Amino acid sequence: xxxxxxxxxxxxxxxxxxxxxxxxxxxxxxxxxxxxxxxxxxxxxxxxxxxxxxxxxxxxxxxxxxxxxxxxxxxxxxxxxxxxxxxxxxxxxxxxxxxxxxxxxxxxxxxxxxxxxxxxxxxxxxxxxxxxxxxxxxxxxxxxxxxxxxxxxxxxxxxxxxxxxxxxxxxxxxxxxxxxxxxxxxxxxxxxxxxxxxxxxxxxxxxxxxxxxxxxxxxxxxxxxxxxxxxxxxxxxxxxxxxxxxxxxxxxxxxxxxxxxxxxxxxxxxxxxxxxxxxxxxxxxxxxxxxxxxxxxxxxxxxxxxx
Amino acid sequence: xxxxxxxxxxxxxxxxxxxxxxxxxxxxxxxxxxxxxxxxxxxxxxxxxxxxxxxxxxxxxxxxxxxxxxxxxxxxxxxxxxxxxxxxxxxxxxxxxxxxxxxxxxxxxxxxxxxxxxxxxxxxxxxxxxxxxxxxx
Ligand SMILES: [Zn+2]
Numbered sequence: 218x219x220x221x222x223x224x225x226x227x228x229x230x231x232x233x234x235x236x237x238x239x240x241x242x243x244x245x246x247x248x249x250x251x252x253x254x255x256x257x258x259x260x261x262x263x264x265x266x267x268x269x270x271x272x273x274x275x276x277x278x279x280x281x282x283x284x285x286x287x288x289x290x291x292x293x294x295x296x297x298x299x300x301x302x303x304x305x306x307x308x309x310x311x312x313x314x315x316x317x318x319x320x321x322x323x324x325x326x327x328x329x330x331x332x333x334x335x336x337x338x339x340x341x342x343x344x345x346x347x348x349x350x351x352x353x354x355x356x357x358x359x360x361x362x363x364x365x366x367x368x369x370x371x372x373x374x375x376x377x378x379x380x381x382x383x384x385x386x387x388x389x390x391x392x393x394x395x396x397x398x399x400x401x402x403x404x405x406x407x408x409x410x411x412x413x414x415x416x417x418x419x420x421x422x423x424x425x426x427x428x429x430x431x432x433x434x435x436x437x438x439x440x441x442x443x444x445x446x447x448x449x450x451x452x453x454x455x456x457x458x459x460x461x462x463x464x465x466x467x468x469x470x471x472x473x474x475x476x477x478x479x480x481x482x483x484x485x486x487x488x489x490x491x492x493x494x495x496x497x498x499x500x501x502x503x504x505x506x507x508x509x510x511x512x513x514x515x516x517x518x519x520x521x522x523x524x
Numbered sequence: 525x526x527x528x529x530x531x532x533x534x535x536x537x538x539x540x541x542x543x544x545x546x547x548x549x550x551x552x553x554x555x556x557x558x559x560x561x562x563x564x565x566x567x568x569x570x571x572x573x574x575x576x577x578x579x580x581x582x583x584x585x586x587x588x589x590x591x592x593x594x595x596x597x598x599x600x601x602x603x604x605x606x607x608x609x610x611x612x613x614x615x616x617x618x619x620x621x622x623x624x625x626x627x628x629x630x631x632x633x634x635x636x637x638x639x640x641x642x643x644x645x646x647x648x649x650x651x652x653x654x655x656x657x658x659x660x661x
Contacts, residue, residue, distance in 0.1 A: 300635055323631040323656020327638065342629050344657055 219520045220329035220336040221513065224350040224387050231516075232387070235351065236358050238512035239505070246279070249511065252524060253282035258514065259312035260286035261304065261328075262339070263319040268482065269339050269348070272503070273316045276510035285312060305332040313523050314514060317341075335517035337510075343379050349480050350383040351513065352506030356498055357437065359505065360476040365392040368434050372399040373441035373461050373486060375406040380480040381441060382410050389418040396422040397431050401457045404447060428461060433470045438463075440479045440499075442486045464488045471496070478502055533558070534585055535600040536577040541565055544575025547593045550622060551585060553577070588616035592623075592652070617644050619652060623661055630657040 221227070227235070242249050258277040260270050265288055274284045301319070305328040308315055317328050318339040325338035325345070340346040354364075361367060369388060371381050375398055385406075388394050396415060398406050405424060415422050425431050432438075443461045448454040462485060463477070479487055479499040491497050518524045539547060541564070548554070548562050558581030568574040579585075582603075590597050591613045599611040619642040625632045632638050632654070642652040642661050652661035 300637065301631070302635075302637075319631070320629075321631040321634055322627065322629050322658075323654070326656055327631055327635065341631075342657075 218329075218333065218335055219517055220325075220332070220338075221347055221517070222325050222329060222336075222338045222341075223345045224347040224383050226347070229390050232351075232354060235509065235512045235516060236355055238515060239355050239508040240359075242508050242511050249280055249515070251281040252515065253277065253280035253518065256280075256282040256314070256518065256523060257312045258282055258284050258286075259308045259315045260284060260288070260339075261308060261315060261317040261319075262286065262288045263290040263317070263324070265289045266318050266340060268503075269318060270316075272348075272507050273337075273339060273510055276507050276514060279507070280511055280514060282313075282514075286316075301327045302331040304328070305336070309333040314518060314521075316510075334523075335521050337513060337517070343377060345383060346379055347383065348506065348510055348513065349380050350387050351509035352502050353380070353384050353439070353478060353480070354387060355505040355509050356478055356502045357476070359501070360498055361436065364388070365394065367391075367393075367436045368395040368397065370397040370399055370428075370431055370435040370438045371406075371441070372428055372438060372463075373443050374404045374447060375400045375441070376404040377447065378441045381406070381439065382414075384439065385410060386414055389414050389420050394420055396420055397435065398422060398424045399426070399428050399431050399461075400424075401426060401443065401453075401461070403449075403453065403457075404443065426460070428463075429467050429470070432467065433472070435475055436472065437476045437478065438471075440477065440487055442484055462486050462488065463491060465490050465494070468494070468496070529605065530578055530580040530602050531605050532582045533578065533580045533602050534583065535579075535602060536585075536590060537574070537598045537600060538568070538571060539575040539577065539597045540594050541571070541573035541575055543594045544577060547575075547590065547597075548577060550589050550593060553579065556581060556583070558583070586622070587611060587613060588619055589622050591615045592619055595650075615644055615647060615650065618642065618655075619661075623652075625654040625657065625659055627654065627657050627659040630654060630659060632656055 262270050277284050309332045314335050316337045316339045317325050320342050322342040322344035325341045329336040375381050445454050475496045476498045477496050544562050561578040563576045565573045595615045600607050601609040620639050624640045641655045645651050645653045
């Protein structure tokens with residue numbers, strides 16, 4: 218039974234196929250509207266993430282399928298102490314595929330090891346969130362038309378941002394990618410990601426604290442939030458936070474075809490004044506996330522022989 | 525120093541000096557009734573100093589544990605006072621319930637019945653990672 222825990226569970230070829238499916242869904246929605254008739258997706262959300270859950274549910278509905286599940290662990294059997302293994306076995310009796318969100322790292326793998334239907338990791342703590350990366354990749358493909366010859370800036374919290382690590386991992390497999398890491402000293406990309414991903418794959422990268430200085434070279438800018446609780450003291454946070462808030466002013470020297478991405482939800486790290494800029498892609502990214510989840514559900518159900 | 529030679533049992537030799545006690549603990553040798561000698565800092569022509577563990581009992585040791593702690597160690601099986609077999613030691617691909625994941629955010633910290641499984645991800649660097657959260661051992 219094929220499940221998806223990490224974006225690296227897919228080969229580059231498989232990612233290309235998923236993207237091709239998503240593009241076909243976008244062009245021919247009717248062709249897919251009943252492909253999952255009578256099939257059920259279980260959304261097991263042991264911690265709330267309304268955005269991700271709605272995206273999975275919308276994806277399944279648009280394929281003609283149905284959805285069941287829970288949206289926080291208080292209302293689930295987990296609150297009574299049931300193990301993930303037992304939950305996965307039980308839900309496998311009701312649903313054809315599972316999307317699971319859990320605050321602990323590795324929880325999705327435990328579910329996948331025990332379920333008799335495919336499991337999609339919808340986020341396991343700070344570990345992986347592969348469908349966010351799928352959304353990011355489709356956005357890059359649609360906006361740029363390619364995955365090679367790109368200079369990609371990552372800005373904000375690069376230390377704890379799992380979406381950043383995951384996308385860097387995914388991009389490291391393409392040709393002629395340059396990475397620019399823009400963050401305060403306190404939130405730099407962990408050295409193991411630099412060593413195991415960037416250096417290992419010979420990806421050129423530079424680190425800077427200056428977003429404006431890095432801007433002119435970027436084809437793509439992936440923004441993340443600098444969170445107050447990541448700092449030891451309030452002064453450092455207040456001193457630094459504005460440097461990593463994207464405002465029209467900071468885009469002065471940006472390329473005309475820059476693409477600005479953000480995994481959302483946004484708090485204040487991208488000024489709303491940017492929303493109307495054609496370079497803002499973060500709401501398109503949300504929509505792309507739904508299409509990629511549709512493509513992923515289709516792929517896994519087909520491989521399982523369910524459809 | 526004189527340690528009796530053993531009749532039937534196992535001698536783990538050529539243990540990198542300093543790792544003997546760690547190996548003793550991970551093999552849970554304290555739970556055995558047999559007489560066991562842990563000899564530290566023995567002079568060795570090859571290694572300078574080494575540790576040795578002698579177990580006077582015919583038991584099956586978990587060779588994966590030895591391979592994890594010190595793949596350079598050797599295992600000698602003794603029968604009737606004679607060396608009958610030398611087992612070669614290699615780093616195991618997976619380690620199950622030998623060590624525990626220390627990451628408090630790992631699912632193994634909240635699901636008590638889960639096996640703690642580590643996979644060898646980098647043989648040169650001797651890196652083992654938890655299969656759930658990928659934290660280094
Ligand atoms: Zn772990």
